Amino acid sequence: MRWRRRRRPVATGRTIPSRAGLSVVEVLVAVMIFGVATTGLAAMTFWVGTRSGVxxxxxxxxxxxxxEGDQLALLPFDELTAARGCEQRAFGGFAYIRCVRVEELSPNDRRVILTVTPLVRTLVPDTLVVERARSRPYSPLQ
Structure with a gap:
């Protein structure tokens, strides 16, 4: 069986009826718009992933x-000076440098300054200041 092809009438002054459907230009414009929108979404997805990691x-x-602050708060008063110094540690895949300074405010009061510096450059160091006092023994006779 042979298919017959309908011939379009030659323009002889009368208008040729348009066919239903999309033209190539319309398809190309739609593909370009889709590509631009998809590129924007990909960039936003990358940004959201980076921010969630931070x-x-x-x-x-x-x-x-x-x-670390809880550990320093539980340390006996006389052992606070032994906690001084800096050391590199890791906790759950998070690497950081822990520095502890102890300032003596009076014979019975000390200020402990804890600084945690992440080894990742996207984060800034965080500092915690704890003031400790020597416990005074309770005596009912005083």
Whole structure:
């Protein structure tokens, strides 16, 4: 069976009816718009992924500062000077440098300054200041 091709009438002064459907130009414009929109979404997705990684590391830094601060708060008063110095540590894949300074305010009061410096350059160091006092023994006779 042979298909017959309908011939379009030659323009002889009368208008040729347009066919239904899309032209090549319309398809190309649609593809260009889709490409621009997709590129914008890809850039935004990359930015969101980067920011979520930074937020995760900031949460880890806050947890490390809280844990290190708790350890210094529980340390006996006479052993605070032994905690001085800097050392590199890692906690759950989060690498940082922990520095502790102890300032003597009076014979019975000390200020402990804890600085946590992440080894990742996107995060800034965080500092915690704890003031400690020598506990006074309780005596009912005083």
């Amino acid at each position: 937020a995760r590391m900031a949460n880890q830094r806050a947890g490390v500062v809280a844990e």
